[in-house]
Amino acid sequence: MSKPKIVVLGAGYAGLVTTRHLTKKLSAEEAEIVLINKHNYHYESTWLHEVAAGTKTPNQARFMISDVVNPNRVRLIYDTVVKVNKDEKRVVLENSEVTYDYLVVALGFVTNTFGIKGMEENAFFIQDIDSARLIAEHIEYQFAKYSAGEITDDELLNIVVGGGGFTGIEFVGELAEIVPKLCKKYDIPRNKVRIINVEAAPTVLPMFDKDLVSYALQYLESRGVEFRMSAAISECTKEGFIVGEDKELIKGGTVVWTGGVTGNPVLGQSGFELVKGKVNVDADLRMPGEENIFVLGDCSWVMNKETGRPYAPTGQLATQEGVVAAENIKALIHNEPLKDFVFDDKGTVASLGVANGIGNILSGTKLQGKAAAAMKKVVDDRTLFLIGGPKLVLKKGKFRPF
Amino acid sequence: MSKPKIVVLGAGYAGLVTTRHLTKKLSAEEAEIVLINKHNYHYESTWLHEVAAGTKTPNQARFMISDVVNPNRVRLIYDTVVKVNKDEKRVVLENSEVTYDYLVVALGFVTNTFGIKGMEENAFFIQDIDSARLIAEHIEYQFAKYSAGEITDDELLNIVVGGGGFTGIEFVGELAEIVPKLCKKYDIPRNKVRIINVEAAPTVLPMFDKDLVSYALQYLESRGVEFRMSAAISECTKEGFIVGEDKELIKGGTVVWTGGVTGNPVLGQSGFELVKGKVNVDADLRMPGEENIFVLGDCSWVMNKETGRPYAPTGQLATQEGVVAAENIKALIHNEPLKDFVFDDKGTVASLGVANGIGNILSGTKLQGKAAAAMKKVVDDRTLFLIGGPKLVLKKGKFRPF
Known part of the structure; x- marks a missing residue:
């Protein structure tokens, strides 16, 4: 046999x-x-928002499958x-x-665009390495065009993000890191660029409690992120999102959908x-x-x-x-x-840019600030350890021992 | 008084x-x-082709004027x-x-577009820092769009360069350096990307003699650059250059005019x-x-x-x-x-990418290959020395002593 x-x-x-x-x-x-x-590589899908913002390069967020799986033992088909x-x-x-x-x-x-009109055609998605880095390139291209005088409308510098879930919020956190750097690189005043998060529900990050969410919102707002909550998107056009009953247009040169x-x-x-x-x-x-x-x-x-x-x-x-x-x-x-699967929830940590975050760990312990940012990096490294062992943590980890 | x-x-x-x-x-x-x-910075206009290709960052090719001119002695107005x-x-x-x-x-x-129809509207120019880096960003954006499946026409990866003078040839030399790197970064086979230089005259680089020109052409062709000589551009459209009597379209997603x-x-x-x-x-x-x-x-x-x-x-x-x-x-x-100006010609060196070049130095000495590439860097550093002194050479020079 x-x-x-x-x-x-x-x-x-x-x-x-x-x-x-x-x-x-x-x-x-x-x-x-x-x-x-x-592909011949694995990527960290929970890091894609960083690739999409440009705070991480694609190569920092991916590694060759043959580096962690022995091709003599496992037949690899790409x-x-x-x-x-x-x-x-x-x-x-x-x-x-x-x-x-x-x-x-x-x-x-x-x-998932939930069938929102125009979303598939006009919005960027954070879906895989290629689609994520396209967003980073697109953002930088807007800055380059603006500084070269090829576009003159300030609103084309705006980055509009649909969806206030995990990806949407972590993404605007990274944007708050990268936008000042791009402004400096392209000699554009920081106040010309708006980062706008649009969410249909009356709040964001539904998996966290009220205190943590309000901490997150306050921190991100202090870094120049604007929030439009209770703003259901009825349509996405080439110009931006159409929201609310009065069909208000929230304009941006980069429009990203993270809502599902x-x-x-x-x-x-x-x-x-x-x-x-x-x-x-x-x-x-x-x-x-x-x-x-x-x-x-x-x-x-x-x-x-x-x-x-x-x-x-x-x-x-x-x-x-x-x-x-x-x-x-x-x-x-x-x-x-066979055995039944039981989830051992280690908690949930969301990053808010590179030096801040919020999280629930174990049962009921809440974290915010630097401790949460550090914990997020621990979580990311732990994931790397689970999928690729210690060598991978050394190679791609966010906390490095040297 | x-x-x-x-x-x-x-x-x-x-x-x-x-x-x-x-x-x-x-x-x-x-x-x-x-x-x-x-601007508050000076830039090396003879290095702009490198910024346009993306082989040099804008900051490598510029420095603050106040770093080389004493603002207490000279009133600086930006x-x-x-x-x-x-x-x-x-x-x-x-x-x-x-x-x-x-x-x-x-x-x-x-x-100078010499009034060629559509050139002003549809071609990129290598004119200053902002216009040059826009080209580099545009090229990379095409690669990002292609790898994300947003564009599928291979010809949109093509980079078409009008003009076989100094800038045009040095630019395609840099493109031959960067394109393989972009292909690797974006998982695109090198043979999908064409670099095409288009020149109306029957040859390129008219300031060099025939031997050096044919050396340059051979080298650049070996690195994948295509030359279309005796091909006068009658029009530039969104799709590329129209050349010759049969109105052939040379298609590209990035179209750059360096012809005057x-x-x-x-x-x-x-x-x-x-x-x-x-x-x-x-x-x-x-x-x-x-x-x-x-x-x-x-x-x-x-x-x-x-x-x-x-x-x-x-x-x-x-x-x-x-x-x-x-x-x-x-x-x-x-x-x-007053005295009359007499030009002391030290010779002319053109780079062909990072490791090759051609040049005439002093009276009649010809250079090609690595020696010319090295000489080009010497020339560039000498220019830095003349405009900014030794500190500037240390900071921005192409040959570094450490």
């Missing part, structure tokens, strides 16, 4: 952790492992997944096809049953009714039994799911019972 | 050297010196010259007016008599018929008595003119005879 073939789709947090844990838990004789990813044919246990790629015995679907998120994400469209193209764009998985992380398919990270909803609601999608959640998925695949191969 | 007031317009090579030599030759009691410049009223001995600035006893007009060049320069338009606005956009000055560098006005650098033609034709406009020429202008102003103040 040939050895079972495990195919992992996606080398994000969930897919990469699954793959690395599989190589540790299973010998080369026990299983063949295949990892399929669009290709784009078109769809999964689960009846035939086959994955269709753009350039080939791959069969599997066990499948891990960890294809990440795409931006959903699971990779491959899920739908594969005919999977979806709830709000993702698969509702069982407690063992498998697709309901499927013996051999795990769906992880931003492609699935995992129920929190305590609250009766799914866990919020984070890098931390995806990473922990990867560990359990690898354990459960091993259990399947060894004919042992 | 009040002391005479010398006003220098422009802090390019000619204006800055004039100013510095005036401060050395004349005591503070003998004359008041005013230097008027649009403003734009509107026109000179020579009958009233008055200079009109955007924000004020200044009177003078002696005037040095050293306002540099602007790009002329004197600053202030000359015409001031009613000066012009020949091809510049003032034909007397041998002592004064405007004909004017006792007290010197016109230098790219604003004037100085006759070479040996050839009966004006000297070719270069940074070297402008620098030497500055020295003589300062001496002649001193002579005027001291009622001594």
